Amino acid sequence: MKNISITAFINTIFVLALAAITTTFLFFVKLDKEKSNQERQQRYSIIANSVLNSFELQPKEDQLRKLYSQFEVNPIDDRIKKLDIINHAKELMFQESSIGRVRIYEYYNKYYIYVQKMSYNVLLLDLKSKPYNRSIALVIYIFAVAIFLSLYFAIRKKFIPLRTLDKQIQKFSSGDKNIKLDFQNNDEIGKIAKSFNDAIRNINNLTDSKNLFMRNMMHELKTPITKAMFIVESLDDNKNKEVLGRAFERMNNIIKELATVEKLSSNMSVIYKENTTFFCIYKKAMNILLIDASTISTKMSNFDLKVDIALFSIIIKNLIDNAIKFSPNHHATLIATQKRIEVISNGEKLKYDLNYYTEPFSQEEKRKDGFGLGLYIVKTTIELHDFKFKYAYENGRNHFIIDMSK
Structure with a gap:
């Protein structure tokens, strides 16, 4: 029931x-x-x-x-x-x-x-008694059924706006934020529709404010960082040049991650899937990482897949980056097949459930490097592709898994 x-x-x-x-x-x-x-x-x-x-x-x-x-x-x-x-x-x-x-x-x-x-x-x-006549009883029965069915259809009619409300809520949950419910009734359903309209308006206002803030902030940050990177290139001191270059590159990557978060949270239903190969995804992820190839071991086949290339490259980049960053030996292993992609690294078992780390800005106390957006982007993007994000801990090693099997 x-x-x-x-x-x-x-x-x-x-x-x-x-x-x-x-x-x-x-x-x-x-x-x-x-x-x-x-x-x-x-x-x-x-x-x-x-x-x-x-x-x-x-x-x-x-x-x-x-x-x-x-x-x-x-x-x-x-x-x-x-x-x-x-x-x-x-x-x-x-x-x-x-x-x-x-x-x-x-x-x-x-x-x-x-x-x-x-x-x-x-x-x-x-002369007095007449045969039993069911017609009167039948008329009473038909009259009672007619009243009963009238009540039934009246109640069904009352619930028609509720079905409309349900469809509109489903559209809203699918990403359509421009819906508007127009109910003239002052009953409970009409009040719910009015409250829902108010909620949509408030959510849209907050979303617009957040998007405006994020875009302005990223624009204001990206401009001086870009100028600073040009200035760094003109320095003669190679040691300081390398340190500053890595620092500004890191800041630039953080801005890109914030842009990805803004894209995912503002319109989560829109991804652009293209036919590609895993080698293409892996190469793009390594270009973003800018790490020494010796810090990662691979065991993978070059299989075909249909994904959003930019977002899926960020997934692989974030998983490898986290594995290297938080592993005692700063080394990660990547295993990739048609149905499963695993990023493995040595280290302690996660203190909390995986869902804790996939919330934005979520970190353990000792993890101060970054803003805690990596796994949030990973999980959100994986789910947009209808894949599953899993975690396992075996023999002192952390396994972060993208399950692509149907």
């Missing part, structure tokens, strides 16, 4: 309720019919006993007529008609006693009482 939708739940409830109403209606119709038959039989027994008792007194014709009138019955005098009814009617009851015999017949939706005693032989038509 936890995972059933509200619409399906309402449909189920109404189907069960309709089934319960129908079952109850049929049950009461059956009871009512049985009660009606019992009352009719009791009445006929009284009429028959009264007529049989009167026969013992040898009543006159006018006395019998008066008795028949009292019980609202009428004798059938036509002998042919009488025989036709006795021979062809459905016998409902037969009763025999010391005072005579009584039979109850039903013929063409009319009821007859056949009384026999010695020389008396009379067939009485019941």
Whole structure:
């Protein structure tokens, strides 16, 4: 029941309720019919006993007529008609006693009482009782079902805006931030839609402010860094030139990482997949890293894959960079196959769960180098490619894994 939708739940409830109403209606119709038959039989027994008792007194014709009138019955005098009814009617009851015999017949939706005693032989038509009529009960049932279905469709109509709201929320979660809900109702759903509109507006304002801040900050930082790198190239002191060059290159890479974070967080659904090879990705990642090739061992095949080349190169670069940076021997191993890419390094097991390190600006206390954006970019980009990011610790070595198997 936890995972059933509200619409399906309402449909189920109404189907069960309709089934319960129908079952109850049929049950009461059956009871009512049985009660009606019992009352009719009791009445006929009284009429028959009264007529049989009167026969013992040898009543006159006018006395019998008066008795028949009292019980609202009428004798059938036509002998042919009488025989036709006795021979062809459905016998409902037969009763025999010391005072005579009584039979109850039903013929063409009319009821007859056949009384026999010695020389008396009379067939009485019941003028009062009518056959059980289900039409009234059926009309009441149809009326009740009509009201019930009207309530059902009224409730379903009330939930139409909720389905619209759900679709709009799904579009918003998929990256469409320009949606607007226009509900005129002042009920709970209308209030939720209004609150959602307010939330979208606030989120868009915050996102726009954040994007503007990030772009201005990166622009303001990139310009002096670029100028500084040109100045460094003109220095004669090679030692200072190399130190400053690496420092400014590191600052430039940090700005690039911030730009990647801004891109991922502002429009996470947009990536540009291209057909490429893993060697191409690896070469681009190594060009970004600017490290000594001896610090990494590789065991890989040149398989084809379809990914966002720029973002996937950053993934490999960040994993290798982290492995070398935080390994005691500053060495990493890369193993790559069609279904799995692993970056392995010596070191202590992660103190926290992997999710802790994939949050932006998340670091352990001893890790002060960088802003803690590397694994956030890695996980976010991997998930955008519909791959899985995993971690394992075996034999004193950390394994960061990109699982590309379907």
